[in-house]
Amino acid sequence: xxxxxxxxxxxxxxxxxxxxxxxxxxxxxxxxxxxxxxxxxxxxxxxxxxxxxxxxxxxxxxxxxxxxxxxxxxxxxxxxxxxxxxxxxxxxxxxxxxxxxxxxxxxxxxxxxxxxxxxxxxxxxxxxxxxxxxxxxxxxxxxxxxxxxxxxxxxxxxxxxxxxxxxxxxxxxx
Numbered sequence: 001x002x003x004x005x006x007x008x009x010x011x012x013x014x015x016x017x018x019x020x021x022x023x024x025x026x027x028x029x030x031x032x033x034x035x036x037x038x039x040x041x042x043x044x045x046x047x048x049x050x051x052x053x054x055x056x057x058x059x060x061x062x063x064x065x066x067x068x069x070x071x072x073x074x075x076x077x078x079x080x081x082x083x084x085x086x087x088x089x090x091x092x093x094x095x096x097x098x099x100x101x102x103x104x105x106x107x108x109x110x111x112x113x114x115x116x117x118x119x120x121x122x123x124x125x126x127x128x129x130x131x132x133x134x135x136x137x138x139x140x141x142x143x144x145x146x147x148x149x150x151x152x153x154x155x156x157x158x159x160x161x162x163x164x165x166x167x168x169x170x171x172x173x174x
Contacts, residue, residue, distance in 0.1 A: 001034045005041045013041055033060040036067065045074045062098040066105055073109055081109065089125070100130050107139055111146065119143050134160045138170060145173075 004012050017038045024031050036051030048071045055064035065088065069081035088094065088102040103126030110119035123140045130136055141156035153173075160170040 001038060005037060010042065013038055017042070029055050029058055029060045033064050036064060036071075040067065040071060043074070045071050049075070062095060066098070066101055069105060070109065082106070085109075096130070100126060100133055100136065103130075104135060104139055107143065111143065116143055116147050120147075132159070132163070134164065134167060134170070138173070141173065 001016065004016050017035065020027075020031065020035060020038070027035060032051050032054045036048045036055070039051060040048035049068065052064040052068045052071060055061050065084075069084045072078075072081040072084065085102050085106045089099055089106075091099065103122050106122040107119040107126075110116075110122060120140065120143050123136055123143060126136045127133065127140065137156045137160050141153040141160075144150070144153035144156065157170050157174040160167050161174060164170075
């Protein structure tokens with residue numbers, strides 16, 4: 001599924017989606033996640049929302065829940081998307097990576113709206129909880145690049161590289 005999505009061939013995605021829906025009348029959690037990803041790649045936002053909401057357990061649930069605000073935003077339901085993200089960020093029973101990733105998703109959504117200040121605030125809130133997290137630091141550095149604050153971005157990348165000199169993304173960005 002991922003290869004077909006990455007190929008960007010809408011005809012292949014559509015054919016694969018139809019074949020899966022015919023084969024799996026009662027799709028598993030993993031299959032519902034994949035169906036959500038396929039429909040999202042076809043810009044069928046309400047279908048993607050339905051599939052993602054159907055994923056109710058396991059690691060797939062976290063992945064689906066992180067995609068749901070993006071799909072809501074695509075349907076012009078910005079406030080609902082933010083509410084969902086903020087609920088994830090306050091969920092004390094949630095996996096730490098899931099919570100951290102919710103800050104990354106929020107930041108990305110703000111950045112795509114052209115609001116770099118709010119994108120940076122989301123990352124700052126995440127870093128207040130997950131201090132020195134390399135993904136959050138990387139996101140912050142990329143926001144600083146967008147704001148033409150290169151020396152500060154380089155400082156963040158150096159911090160990531162000092163902690164892990166094998167971090168390819170940070171090395172490339174630096």
